[in-house]
Amino acid sequence: MAVFGVGAVNRRYLALPVTALLAAVAGLAFQRVFGLGPVLPVAGVAAVVPTVLSAALSGPRKKGVRPLWISLVLTVAAWFGTVAVTVLRPALSDGTLPAALREGLLGSWKSILTTLLPAPARPEFLVLVHVLVWLAAFASAELALRTGLRAAPGLPPLAVFGVALLLGVDGPGSNLPLAAGTVVLLVVLVPLRADQGWRPLALGLPVAAALGTMAWLAAPLVPVSAEPYNPREQVQAPPPQRRDSISPLDRVGGWLLSPDQVMFTARGGNAGEWRLVALDRFDGVTWTSTAKFAPTGRSVPEDGTVVERRDLDQTITVGDLPGVWLPAADRPRQIDGVTVVVDPASGVAAAAQPLRPGQTYRVRSRVPRWNADDLAAASLATDPEARAAAGLPWGPGATREPVQVAEFRRFAERATEGAASPFQQAARLAMHLRRYARYSVTAPPGHGYRQLDYFLSEGRAGTPEHFATAYAVLARTLGLPTRIRVGFRGGVPADGGVRVRSGDVMVWPEVKFEEIGWVPFNPTPDQAGKTRRNDAVASGETRKLEEAQKNAASARRGNGPGATDQVPPPVPKRTAADEPLPWWVYAAAAGGLSAAGYVLAVLAAPALRRRRRRSGTPAQRVAGAWHQALxxxxxxxxxxxxxxxAHEVAGFGARHLGEAARRHLQPLADLVNRTRFGAGEPDPRAADRAWEHSDEVGRLVTAKAGRARRLGRRLHPRSLRRGAP
Amino acid sequence: MTDNPAAHHAANHAANHAAVDADALAARFAQMFAALAQNIERVIRGKREKVDLALVCLLSEGHLLVEDVPGVGKTTLARALSASVEAQWARIQFTPDLLPSDITGVSIFNQAQNAFEFHSGPIFANLVVADEINRGSPKTQSALLEVMEERRVTVEGAAHPVPRPFMVIATQNPVDMDGTYPLPEAQLDRFLMRISMGYPDHQAEVAVLAGMPTGQMLDRLPPVAGREDVARMIEFASRLHVAGPLYDYVVRVVAATREHPDLRLGASPRASLALLRAARVRAAAAGRSFLVPEDVKALAVPVIAHRLIVTPEAELRGRTGADVVNDVLAQVPTPQAAAV
Known part of the structure; x- marks a missing residue:
């Protein structure tokens, strides 16, 4: 082990604030998981306490440094105490501390990985941050105090930073400033621990600042084509619970028969439409949902569409609405006041517990503002979800396609004959159904192939359930990816808001288009007995969308009657991002990467070699100093x-560098000869002297050859092999 | 090497102590060596390097062949050397009619005691100058060379050892070769070194002229070391530490001469032994208790060159044994610090 002087010991202690800061910064990187507020005190305490503890335990002692096990035992004890009085203080007071600790240490990572970000700052979740930062700070401090390694103390915080990055891949915000800070601290740490006076540190600080700034500024410009690795995709989500024993679709008929039941009251903004569930899977008999619900703090992830949206903030007071589904304007962004689970794909939210009358929650949504031109030009989505939503299964136990499907297809083709675009096709189908059948709340419920066949052929009357499900099946025969939504539309103004009743229940189909996502259509004719009061609360967006659909449906037929029955295949709209990059971009990138890698290698190889030469026994260090001088x-x-x-080399040096070089090369040659050929072992002081001489020779060479020439020679490929064994 | 760290540490400690002792002795050796050299330099001016080589030869218990023209100080060197170490010296002028018994001595019948009595020849001295050795007959040369190797004279079945230290300084004139018997290669190998005194430089020659006559100077030359001191120096040098890589280096250098294209005959293992022996003395003379590659390199030419036989083609090109040795030294890697 290298022998350190007083200066080296001081440097070890000076490194502790840096290691504590590194650990704290690594802890702050969990802000993408929990937000900065909850993480800040946890990371601070967990970084400082173990560092102070390690420093105190390694203080001056006659018998040398205390054994590591003492530090280990004490830090474990200190961690239990600290976590109990800080993060888990509520659990300490109500006696659930052991269970909370067990959950925090063993189960929290799984819970975090299956929770939509930002995750709620529950104490048992924060225990994970606390223990990781604590361990990193402890390991880092012990490495700094017990070893002479320069960069190794930075590794534990880096590992924790990596964990934070992995857990927060989906999270909001950016860890870029923290990454830049980590770079700065690492660059400060290494020269601080170098046993070479204060000059490396004085040089290192501006370099650290420059590197950190560069990392901060340049990182966003680095092109990243692939999605980051997301461990959440590898984690088996908890099995979807059966959220409600009765599908809202099955309740529609009953609600329409008793239309005056107050379901909920919405205040704060005009949505005109509240959605409960999305049903995207049809098995020939029933519509169900493939939603995968995950716990969330309060945020609902965005759906990735590029539709222009406006913010809407509503407070919902639950009335007689049963079940767990939370009515919310599409698409909810944040839900407060109730514990929710969310399907990230559809944005459907459900309460963790069944709703009860009087319950109030707040929903902040981003309501789409449809643009007629975008809709008209939209092409059909082709992603896996869309492909699944275009299928028509034969039904349970069926061995061949039901005969009704072919009839439905012919019906749909006739209804959309001559449509020039998928959107026009979808709009005409909706318009056709609105004209084809009439609204009747007394129609027998059901939405299997047989019921739909009856509805389209003989009954020609039904509830929104019939119109929407018929539309969905007909659209799917045309290849349009379709699902149905159950929700509420309309309502009556009351008490400064909108009172939504059971009669306002609505089922409508949605067709998925590329980039703009699921677009609702309305195939249901106006309710005969419904007053115009409902229209008063219809939102501008809804009216605009219906207007666009009417215009599209009534537009001149593109190819003339009978020109073709086939809908033109959807042509994916090519964007600039989809354009393949020219070959020279790849070639330039490969060349640039190769050049950067080469420069890094030729610059790093001598540094690594020098580091290797400075380590080992005194004899090895003397030999290393000699080779460095060579x-x-x-x-x-x-x-x-x-x-x-050796003395011939010294003579060469003196001839080329002057007598000053001889004064260092001669003693260095003597040391090398004595070390290599003498009988005894050199002492560490001899090794230190050898390196001092070698470093002086280096300075003289730099003064003689100039930094630019030395750098030029350093960039030569022989830098990679020079001095190699 | 032991696996026990404590034992390893103790061994290191002991080795370091021994090294400190050896350093002190080496310093004393160097002091004595320098005193001897300075003493001899009072009469052999401007030839410090040759004086050093002669002293190395003496302390290596080797013999010196000085190949040079007359009048450059060969005999004076021998006399100064002997005077400085308080030793006996003798001079034998080789001529074609010189007999072996003229060198070794003869047994004469003592009528009084009714027994043969050995009368020792001039070879029984510490320093023997064999002047113009190539003028002696091969038989006489052989008698001298046998004593040089065996360090004893055997007459009538009785062995008579020569005194210690024993060193022969043979001279030969490379210019006037008529009527001479050049030493065969096998016998050249018996000489530890071959040197050439060379003419003194201008300043040295002026100093010689300005100084008192050499004869008077030699008579007044004070002894610097006794024979016991010389024996201790020889003993110390023979036990000097040699690191393993240096054995390897010496063998590589000598072996390289055997494969050199300009040579008909390379150096023998005796050359390796001689080089190592001489290098040990040089190291001690530098105040070191260990050998370094410089010691080997510095002595390679005087120790090896005269043992080599250059091919006629190379000779026509003007190549000499010394050139070949320098070639070899420039090609064989030195055992410097292990690569790190």
Whole structure:
């Protein structure tokens, strides 16, 4: 082990604030998981306490440094105490501390990975942050105090930073400033621990600042084509619970028969439409949902569409609405006041517990503002979800396609004959159904193939359930990816808001288009007995969308009657991002990467070699100093060192660098000869002297050859092999 | 090497102590060596390097062949050397009619005691100058060379050892070769070194002229070391530490001469032994208790060159044994610090 002087010991202690900061910054990186507020105190305490503890335990002691096990035992005890009085204080007071600790240490990572971000800052979740930061700070401090390794103390915080990045891949915000801070701290740490006076540190600080700034500024410009690795995709989500024993679709008929039941009251903004569930899977008999619900703090992830949206903030007071589904304007962004689970794909939210009358929650949504031109030009989505939503299964136990499907297809083709675009096709189908059948709340419920066949052929009357499900099946026969939504539309103004009754229940189909997502259509004719009061609360967006659909449906037929029955295949709209990059971009990138890698290698190899040479036994260090000096002298033309003796090399150095070099090379040659050929072992002081001489030779060579020439020689490929064994 | 760290540490400690002792002795050796050299330099001016080589030869218990023209100080060197170490010296002028018994001595019948009595020849001295050795007959040369190797004279079945230290300084004139018997290669190998005194430089020659006559100077030359001191120096040098890689280096250098294209005959293992022996003395003379590659390199030419036989083609090109040795030294890697 290297022997350190007083200065080296001080440097070890000086490194502790840096290691504590590194650990704290690594802890702050969990802000993408929990937000900055909850993480800040946890990371601070967990970084500082173990560092102070390690420093106190390694203080001056006559018998040397205390054994590591003492530090380990004490830090474990201190961690239990600290976590109990800080993060888990509520659990301490109500006696659930052991269970909370167990959950925090063993189960929290799974819970975090299956929770939509930002995750709620529950104490048992924060225990994970606390223990990771604590361990990193402890390991980092012990490495700094017990070893002479320069960069190793930075590794534990880096590992924790990596964990934070992985857990927060989906999270809001950016860890870029923290990453830049980590770079700065690491660059400060290494020269701080170098046993070479204060000059490396004085040089390192501006370099650290420059590197950190560069990392901060340049990182967003680095092109990243692939999605980051997301561990959540590898985690088996908890099995979807059966959220409600009765599908809202099955309740529609009943609600329409008793239309005056107050379901909920919405205040704060005009949505005109509240959605309960999305049903995207049809098995020939029933519509169900493939939603995968995950716990969330309060945020609902965005759906990735590019539709323009406006913000809407509503407070919902639950009335007689049963079940767990939370009515919310599409698409909810944040839900407060109730514990929710969310399907990230559809944005459907459900309460963790069944709703009860009087319950109030707040929903902040981003309501789409449809643009007629975008809708008209939209092409059909082709993603896996859309493909699944275009299928028509034969039904349970069926061995061949039901005969009704072919009839439905012919019906749909006739209804959309001559449509020039998928959107026009979808709009005409909706318009056709509105004209084809009439609204009747007394129609027998059901939405299987047989019921739909009856509805379309003989009954020609039904509830929104019939119109929407018929539309969905007909659209799917045309290849349009379709699902149905159950929700509420309309309502009556009351008490400063909108009172939504059971009669306002609505089922409508949605067709998925590329980039703009699921677009609702309305195939249901106006309710005969419904007053115009409902229209008063219809939102501008809804009216605009219906207007666009009417216009599209009534537009001149593109190819003329009978020109073709086939809908033109959807042509994916190519964007600039989809354009393949020209070959020279890849070639330039590959060349640039190769050049950067080469420069890094030729610059790093001598540094690594020098580090290797400075380590080991005193004899090895003396030999390393000699080889380092040979490397220096190679920059002023030494090429035959193989067959020269040490003093001949010294003579060469003196001839090329002057007598000042002789004053360092001669003693260095003597040390090397004595070390290599003498009988005894050199002491560490001899090794230190050898390196001082070698470093002086390096300075003289730099002064003689100039930094630019030395850098030029350093960039030569022989830098990679020079001095190699 | 032991696996026990404590034992390893103790061994290191002991080795370091021994090294400190050896350093002190080496320093004393160097002091004595320098005193001897300075003493001899009072009469052999401007030839410090040759004086050093002669002293190395003496302390290596080797013999010196000085190949040079007359009048450059060969005999004076021998006399100064002997005077400085308080030793006996003798001079034998080789001529074609010189007999072996003229060198070794003869047994004469003592009528009074009714027994043969051995009368020792001039070879029984510490320093023997064999002047113009190539003028002696091969038989006489052989008698001298046998004593040089065996360090004893056997007459009538009785062995008579020569005193210690024993060193022969043979001279030969490379210019006037008529009527001479050049030493065969096998016998050249018996000489530890071959040197050439060379003419003194201008300043040295002026100093010689300005100084008192050499004869008077030699008579007044004070002894610097006794024979016991010389024996201790020889003993110390023979036990000097040699690191393993240096054995390897010496063998590589010598072996390289055997494969050199300009040579008909390379150096023998005796050359390796001689080089190592001489290098040990040089190291001690530098105040070191260990050998370094410089010691080997510095002595390679005087120790090896005269043992080599250059091919006629190379000779026509003007190549000499010394050139070949320098070639070899420039090609064989030195055992410097292990690569790190």
């Amino acid at each position: 490397d220096h002298l190679a920059d002023v033309g030494l090429t035959t060192a193989r067959t020269l003796t």
